[in-house]
Amino acid sequence: MRASGTVIFLLNGTACTIDFHESTPYTPTTTVLQFLRSHPQLQGTKEGCAEGDCGACTVVIASLNQQSELVVEACDSCLIFLPMLHRKALITVEHIGTPEHLHPVQKAMVDHDGSQCGYCTPGFVMSLYALHHNHPESESSREVAEDALTGNLCRCTGYRSILDAALQVHDQASMTPNDQKQTIQGLQSLQSYPLSIVSQHQKYFQPHDLQEAVKLRSMYPEAVMISGATDVALKVTKNDEVLEEIIDLSSVKPLKELKITDHYIYLGAGLSLEQVKRTVEDLLPALYETLKVFGSLQIRNLATIGGNIASASPIGDTAPILMAYDAQVELVGPQSTRLVPMREFITGYRETSMQKDEMILGFNIPIPNTQTHVKWYKISKRKDLDISTVSGGFRLELEQDATVSHISLFYGGMAAMTKNASKTEASLLGKPWSREQVELSMDIIDQDFTPISDARAEAGGRRIMARNLLLKFWTDTHA
Numbered sequence: 312m313r314a315s316g317t318v319i320f321l322l323n324g325t326a327c328t329i330d331f332h333e334s335t336p337y338t339p340t341t342t343v344l345q346f347l348r349s350h351p352q353l354q355g356t357k358e359g360c361a362e363g364d365c366g367a368c369t370v371v372i373a374s375l376n377q378q379s380e381l382v383v384e385a386c387d388s389c390l391i392f393l394p395m396l397h398r399k400a401l402i403t404v405e406h407i408g409t410p411e412h413l414h415p416v417q418k419a420m421v422d423h424d425g426s427q428c429g430y431c432t433p434g435f436v437m438s439l440y441a442l443h444h445n446h447p448e449s450e451s452s453r454e455v456a457e458d459a460l461t462g463n464l465c466r467c468t469g470y471r472s473i474l475d476a477a478l479q480v481h482d483q484a485s486m487t488p489n490d491q492k493q494t495i496q497g498l499q500s501l502q503s504y505p506l507s508i509v510s511q512h513q514k515y516f517q518p519h520d521l522q523e524a525v526k527l528r529s530m531y532p533e534a535v536m537i538s539g540a541t542d543v544a545l546k547v548t549k550n551d552e553v554l555e556e557i558i559d560l561s562s563v564k565p566l567k568e569l570k571i572t573d574h575y576i577y578l579g580a581g582l583s584l585e586q587v588k589r590t591v592e593d594l595l596p597a598l599y600e601t602l603k604v605f606g607s608l609q610i611r612n613l614a615t616i617g618g619n620i621a622s623a624s625p626i627g628d629t630a631p632i633l634m635a636y637d638a639q640v641e642l643v644g645p646q647s648t649r650l651v652p653m654r655e656f657i658t659g660y661r662e663t664s665m666q667k668d669e670m671i672l673g674f675n676i677p678i679p680n681t682q683t684h685v686k687w688y689k690i691s692k693r694k695d696l697d698i699s700t701v702s703g704g705f706r707l708e709l710e711q712d713a714t715v716s717h718i719s720l721f722y723g724g725m726a727a728m729t730k731n732a733s734k735t736e737a738s739l740l741g742k743p744w745s746r747e748q749v750e751l752s753m754d755i756i757d758q759d760f761t762p763i764s765d766a767r768a769e770a771g772g773r774r775i776m777a778r779n780l781l782l783k784f785w786t787d788t789h790a
């Protein structure tokens with residue numbers, strides 16, 4: 312399949328092409344928000360923070376999954392590079408209703424006084440549009456509506472009236488069957504080819520197959536790989552970096568693989584965190600709990616599990632819990648694939664054992680038996696849309712007499728990388744899982760970590776949090 316430098320997508324139902332080889336005002340790292348704001352007729356989409364925190368820029372992206380079904384997702388347009396729209400449909404607030412014929416979600420906002428200054432309103436409306444497409448059932452619960460709106464901030468109206476609006480529209484579909492049919496047909500009509508954009512200052516590749524992706528990785532070892540770009544986009548929008556070489560992995564199908572056996576779940580690195588969340592609710596409940604408070608729905612629709620682990624952030628949320636589950640990382644390079652235990656994968660502050668010519672293919676996660684306790688805890692200043700100050704991914708196995716036969720205590724936010732409290736673990740192994748013993752071991756956590764003070768917490772505060780998480784783990788697991 313010949314690669315091309317022309318991005319093609321549906322813009323509010325009409326095919327739109329951008330040829331980066333021609334003279335165009337856009338670069339491969341122009342964000343979808345910047346693109347929309349450059350068109351006077353598409354300025355309903357607003358810019359607030361340009362870093363995924365406020366939702367003013369929310370748009371809906373529709374695409375076809377591997378079963379050719381329509382997937383409709385609310386996303387922050389400030390975090391999406393233009394080529395990431397390739398072969399997708401972009402739906403903006405201008406498309407869904409008119410002042411004479413408001414869309415049901417717009418009408419609900421009016422009926423419930425859900426808008427005052429109106430700056431946040433287009434973003435809320437697009438989140439509601441996706442919510443009602445994905446939850447058309449008449450009982451779309453308050454919890455589902457709250458989750459769909461955690462990524463949208465409003466500074467003046469207050470959330471009660473907006474939530475009331477969200478719950479009013481339950482019986483009306485967001486897209487009519489005809490709209491859906493046309494969108495599917497429109498998407499199917501877009502030509503399929505990988506992207507190879509070489510502009511004056513940048514190269515941007517979007518391969519379709521794994522072999523090609525691995526080849527590009529070897530050819531451009533300094534290139535920045537992106538999957539959801541929720542981390543990488545900030546380099547551009549916040550730090551004004553020019554990313555000279557980019558390999559966009561978001562269209563590589565093997566990275567989206569999902570396999571469930573009796574003993575393992577295999578998650579492709581390119582699965583979005585929202586897809587992972589939906590998959591693991593019953594099988595890996597602690598990972599599900601992690602993802603329930605990860606960013607916002609707009610972030611989870613873009614962000615991938617591979618991107619979260621590869622970024623090797625000391626406060627990345629999925630690392631402690633994947634370590635507690637004893638997951639393995641599957642890496643692929645030019646010669647072969649190899650498995651690395653998750654607990655050995657992260658080697659330092661934002662460093663991993665991945666070679667320059669490798670990428671993460673996926674994760675093998677053993678499904679624990681019913682006697683194994685796995686829990687995840689996050690302490691942050693807010694429940695939603697906040698990064699961890701301290702987090703913990705813990706695992707416990709007990710003998711019949713309630714002595715500890717296995718314990719793993721992986722902490723985030725306590726060191727330059729996700730790290731286990733090895734001395735504390737040793738102090739608990741073979742001992743009774745009792746409050747007295749846990750309280751003795753809580754003192755040992757100080758020997759395991761020398762946390763830093765930063766804007767989120769003082770070192771002393773972090774130590775107290777780490778101890779108390781262990782006590783909470785005992786409270787949640789003792790018989």
Ligand SMILES: Cc1cc2nc3c(=O)[nH]c(=O)nc-3n(C[C@H](O)[C@H](O)[C@H](O)COP(=O)(O)OP(=O)(O)OC[C@H]3O[C@@H](n4cnc5c(N)ncnc54)[C@H](O)[C@@H]3O)c2cc1C
Nearest residue numbers: 363537538539540541542543606615618619621627628671
């Ligand atoms: C508003 C906001 C809220 C956030 N909230 C949270 C939160 O609650 N918890 C949290 O942990 N993080 C949070 N993040 C950080 C970010 O969303 C996550 O780290 C996310 O999982 C990154 O995934 P991505 O696909 O977007 O990565 P990208 O930005 O595409 O890439 C991140 C890094 O991973 C590398 N990479 C991507 N895919 C692969 C692969 N297959 N193989 C090898 N390397 C790869 C890239 O080269 C890059 O170095 C938040 C970010 C924002 C903007």
Ligand code: FES
Nearest residue numbers: 359360361366389
């Ligand atoms: S502008 Fe705030 S989330 Fe995009």
Ligand code: FES
Nearest residue numbers: 427428429465466
């Ligand atoms: S209506 Fe003013 S910020 Fe929401």
